[in-house]
Amino acid sequence: MPGQRQRAGGAGEELEPVVADAVARAGFELEELQVHQAGRKQLVKVIVDGDDGIGLDQVAEVARAVSEALDTREEVLAGAYTLEVTSPGLDRPLTKPRHWRRARLRKVAVRQADAKFLARVGAAADDSVELLVDGQLRRVAYPEIEHAVIEVEFKEPPAAEIAQLTHEEEGSR
Template structure:
């Protein structure tokens, strides 16, 4: 039974990443010229700040140095998070994306852009934004109906916490 280098690396590194309170999302080994680059993507329900990334990077580097998983050839270790427009494939990814706008490609074809309102074991409750002054509509999407899903970056999203009337301008105070 042969396993790929990525699978062997996952078996070696996943317990270490988990012990740091993070999930190992992705491992990729790529050749860049004569060097190899090992990219490790980690995340958690609360996110991963630079300090946590640095800690896990040091721990992964030490574990890799102790093993021969990368062989004798030189390589660079890069540890990071999934990024703003992350792809969603696991249940935990959808839970973490609750409240976010997501572009879905259902198996039936086409495309759907909607905000995730709630996630359960079977699927998602979504809010499909209204177009041209129409109200948003609710929709249910089962996990089995999703081919691909990717979080969308929103530059002008109004945070619901900021929409109350508690903020005043200088003119109102005068």
């Protein structure tokens, strides 16, 4: 499955290891780095995530760490910059096994070559994910998934679905 991290040319390529290291030291993962010219300044957009998501206080912590790291590499940006640190939105496609692990027990919309369906996410392995579709558990290999995103739910998920997914995981241990 294609990765989410986008590499910008020039400054972005040189900054990526610096930014990724600062983000990792703060305990998170760099999902995407974008560097664009915005008037007289560079706009540096850093999208980060963690195993349990990321809150506003943690975004501020990552922003401080990245800002310090960028300030040590002033020669790469060659001037003023605006830093934007954010988390991926709910509309971010699930493209990596870690995205699927973070979506455990969430409802997702899945598109395959020949089908579209809603499912609830179970155990995610390195090569596939278990999905609960219409009451039936299915193991789906990532390459079979063309597109998948989390569906927003405004009420608690049905207890029976959660029990079915967590019972399967406990039984496989």
